[in-house]
Amino acid sequence: MPALAALAMVAVTPLAVRAAPAVPCAELTEAGASYAVCDFDARKTSIRLFLRDEKGEIYGGFSRLADALAAKRETLAFAMNAGMYGEDFSPVGLFVESGKTLHDVNTNGGAGNFHMKPNGVFWIDGVRVGVTETGRFLKSRARPAYATQSGPMLLVNGRVNPHIHDSGTSEKMRNGVCVSQGHVARFAISNQPVTFHQFAKLFRDRLKCSDALFLDGGSASAIYAPSLSRHDRFHPMGPLVGVVERK
16 A cells, blocks of 8 residues: 555536635634634645746745746645744745655654644655645655645644643744645635644644644745735745646
């Protein structure tokens, strides 16, 4: 069995009208805080990770990525910053793009959110997507087409990361991802500063996820969501996750 794999009938009447396509993104409020949440099914959309263009230059923002895709007759339908990066905008942890490892897994200790263990990996492999704790990901020997490592894990097996306390007072803009049913990626970003614990509870209590990963926060937390008329222009940024449609 591949490593990653380990990891109602509807009545139709003659008068039935075909439902409009579901809007991928929605605004919602949970425990007094506002969020934008976008769901994408990997069986129906192309979810990819991006870092550098064909010239080897960091995209750095959503506009450059959208323009590069448009030149290939593709449309950027959604994007979000996809993990932490250094001063040169290169990923801090594992980063795999189109099957090529651009940065190895980082299991070092240290300060900062990335090292608030456990951290984890968001991966995409064809029609499958996942959020997996880093140690478990390494043991699986998985080789997904796309992967980005970030941290901390917000939820592991339905439980809030033990290093995230409900008494925490640090409030920042935050964005993250979880997976539903093994093929739906659920991206969320706060519309206002929230604590880590508030953000983790969004994924657990409202989005009903078992494993969720923090991608970034503060001024680096950004989203491109045309369905919400949203284009955050914080830049430059490092790794990006995008949903691509062919024209």
